[in-house]
Amino acid sequence: MSGAILRLDDVHTDIAQYHILHGISMNVPEGGVHVLLGRNGAGKTTTLRTIMGLWRARKGAIVFRHHDITAMPTPDIARLGIAYVPENMGIFGGLTVEENMRLASTTGRFDDERLGRIFSLFPAIEKFWTSQASGLSGGQKQMLAISRAIVERREMILIDEPTKGLAPAIIRNMIGAFREIARETTILLVEQNFLFARSLGSGVAVIDDGRIVHSGGMAELAADEALQTRLLSLSLAEQH
């Protein structure tokens, strides 16, 4: 695919002595939300961590735009404009909400207009601006983690299961927020919540046991119940 912003080509990753990713190949087109689905333990988080350089690919190539980032140190990958919202959110609990946001800004300064937009997406960020982040609720921490990723325009944002443990009302809010964010950047979204993924994603890849077992358009997958059942029965069955 030519319009790809991120390309993984036969990526193998080991964690300690375990072979976890068995040759992931995937193209993420520029713009919009691209979803990575898969059941627990399929390798979604490992894929995102490998892209960020937090695990090292043993074999294969990861190319972001025209940069080969396979062996690049994590900070350099981030500096290319890739933000990462990890599964555990990676909030600095000992710092205030403001300090968390400030660290994420390359210059240490804020663009007031952008900050205003973030506040309107996530009012809790403004409300708790000077509070210590460890006191935030799980949902508020998730909002902070996402706000941190968009404190300036990024080329791409990797988000790992943002809906985990959130109430349905908050998830609905999140859909709106993500739609807005996706207007200016490319989102690679890891999800297990198919309804959430379906309402956002344009493209989808399904991963199982460290391999991509399907990739295509979201509309196509959403329309094809048989395909869903075949690919996602495992992951949907595990949903509560």
Place this chain on the structure above:
Amino acid sequence: MNAALDRVGGVYALPVILAIIAFAAIGSASTWVTLTAAGLAMGMMIFLMASGLSLIFGLMDVLNFGHSAFVSFGAFIAASVLAALGVWLAADSVLLNLTALMAAIAAATAFGALAGWGFERVIVKPVYKDHLRQILITMGALIVAEQLLLAIWGGTPIAVARPAFLTGSIIIGDIAIESYRIFALLLGLVVYIAMYFALNRTRIGLLIRAGVENREMVESLGFRIDRLFIGVFMAGSALAAMGGAMWAGYQSLITPALGQELMIIVFIVVIIGGLGSIQGSLLGAILVGLMTNYVAFLFPKLALASNMLLMMAVLLWRPYGLKPAVKG
């Protein structure tokens, strides 16, 4: 117990509580003031040595058993500089006295920073993320450093000259406080305040605090933790050497064994205070300083054991220390 303590200022009330108990046990106000001043001064010097170690561990999980080598070298370098500037030290001019003392402290501190850089690059960098090898190699480096000390300064105790203006005591009524202790206390306070501002009001400080919590996330935000760590390692080593320089003047007689003796106390302080936090280091150092002096007066034989007991009591109550850095 926790709730009652929180009402009076949380763990920060502990030194005050300790001082009140000691006051009741000692009975004499003037003795108590002298011991308390000695304890605070000792605490501040230990704080200089401990805070760097705590941040070094907090930021990179690096266990540096060689940290006390910087303390020893700081002490001996300061002693040599003071000896060389003996004329100034003895002069009847506070300005000359102070210049000599500052030159000694500056020489020790600068050595600590430079040696810290070399130590980090050559000894520590190859063993990031491997605790067992860190312990082995830094202990090995400590042995080498001690042999170097012996080779350069010999094994016999060295007398450390004190500047004339800090030799006496300040007398208020029947209370006598050694001037040197007041100076140590003030210097420690200045360093603490400087560190506090550096950590809480600057971007580098923000990065260090964040890095202590969650190294991976700081890297994912685009910052090179390894570069930050060299700076922290150098600063920590410089502070250890500064603490050693102050300690030399405090002891007035030093031997190469000084580093090892202090190392036990420094580790106790870091463990009591909680890894990765300078507030914790300060709190732990003051508790240990006070405890050492009170117990040395009340039950002379129990001085070192009392610190061990203090550490065990704290760990039973708060397994991560009194004021650990938040871990993300």
